[in-house]
Amino acid sequence: MDKLYIIKIGGNIIDDEAKLASFLHSFADITAKKILVHGGGKLATRLAEKLGIEQHLVDGRRITDAETLKIVTMVYAGYVNKTIVALLQANNCNAIGLCGADGDAILAHKRQHPVMDYGFVGDVDAINSVLIKTLLEQNIAVVFAPITHDQQGQLLNTNADTIAQELAKGMSKLYDVELIYSFEKSGVLLNAEDDSTVIPQIDSVYYQQLKSKQKIFAGMIPKLDNAFAALNSGVNKVIIGKAEQLEQLIAGTAGTSIINE
Numbered sequence: 001m002d003k004l005y006i007i008k009i010g011g012n013i014i015d016d017e018a019k020l021a022s023f024l025h026s027f028a029d030i031t032a033k034k035i036l037v038h039g040g041g042k043l044a045t046r047l048a049e050k051l052g053i054e055q056h057l058v059d060g061r062r063i064t065d066a067e068t069l070k071i072v073t074m075v076y077a078g079y080v081n082k083t084i085v086a087l088l089q090a091n092n093c094n095a096i097g098l099c100g101a102d103g104d105a106i107l108a109h110k111r112q113h114p115v116m117d118y119g120f121v122g123d124v125d126a127i128n129s130v131l132i133k134t135l136l137e138q139n140i141a142v143v144f145a146p147i148t149h150d151q152q153g154q155l156l157n158t159n160a161d162t163i164a165q166e167l168a169k170g171m172s173k174l175y176d177v178e179l180i181y182s183f184e185k186s187g188v189l190l191n192a193e194d195d196s197t198v199i200p201q202i203d204s205v206y207y208q209q210l211k212s213k214q215k216i217f218a219g220m221i222p223k224l225d226n227a228f229a230a231l232n233s234g235v236n237k238v239i240i241g242k243a244e245q246l247e248q249l250i251a252g253t254a255g256t257s258i259i260n261e
Contacts, residue, residue: 003032004136004175005250008164010183013243014041014080021087023182026246028091033136033175036095037144037164038084044068044075064119064157072157073099077145084143095141100148101155103131106163108148108156122148122156124163127170136175165226172234179230180250181223182243187256188224192217198241203261204228227258 007027013019027036048055048071056063064072081097088095100106100122108122135142144167146160161181168179187198202210207224210216216224220240227238241248241255248254 001174001176004171004177005030005032005034005180006037006164006168006171006177007034007180007182007246008037008160009039009243010181011039011041012184013182014038015043019244020084023243023246024084024087024093025091027141028088028093029247030250033139035132035136035142035144035167035171036084037146037160037167038076038080039146039160040072040076040080043080044072047071047075058116058118061118061121061159062157063117064121066120069120069155069157073147073155076157077147081143081145088141088143093141094139095143096135097143097145099145099155100158100163104128104151105131105144106148106158106166107151108158109150110154110156120154120156122150122158124148124158124166127167129170129174132167132171133174159222161223161226165230168230168235168238169233172230172236177235178250179227179235179238180246180255181227181238181240182246182249183240185242186245186254187241188216188220190215192220199256201257201259203259205261224258228260231258231260 053067077099085095085097098105105128107126108124111118111121111123146158146163148156148158168177171177186195190197230238238258239249239255245254
């Protein structure tokens, strides 16, 4: 099987022009097949503030009302996605930017929750692996914005970490997939304030121990849950680490490796 890297880039890096440019240079240098999934950064929040559209977050997740959906679609699937594609082209990396509605790439449904209405937030049902494989086989890097659709004409704002995990699971039947979550931290940390406390390797038993002792920063738990879900569905390896160290993350010399024992 051919190798496929699926790499999620965190929003904080998108907000930093120099760091984003450096990361995309490293991404362009990957010779294997590759998919990039990006978040939105702070631009959507800033634009909402300028337009007087109040934003609500619950446990770090955005409540997406109809007006907010317009903004995140414009920012994520528009400006951010196309800026990344243009920067990759400048690095001689042929890329195409998609959201879930393009080519029926990612199908989702509106999240149903017994207590909280998250608005137009999507949970992924399926990915179009045939379409994605067709693009990858043309040596095109695919860049996904975190917007999906429900096949009924409704766009949905969808967590980018989850999209990366669902893509990794879906493509693992066709490729030898490595999933990399890259962001501003050096990996999973024992002390969220100290970048030198990287845990080099976590298996499911150690993860449960860390969680029970509350040794993991709460914001990292959804990433780790996604990582183990991917491993349990055929993904070969998951790595979490610093975006500026992408080459070392791929080489296995930096970040945190998530493994199934």
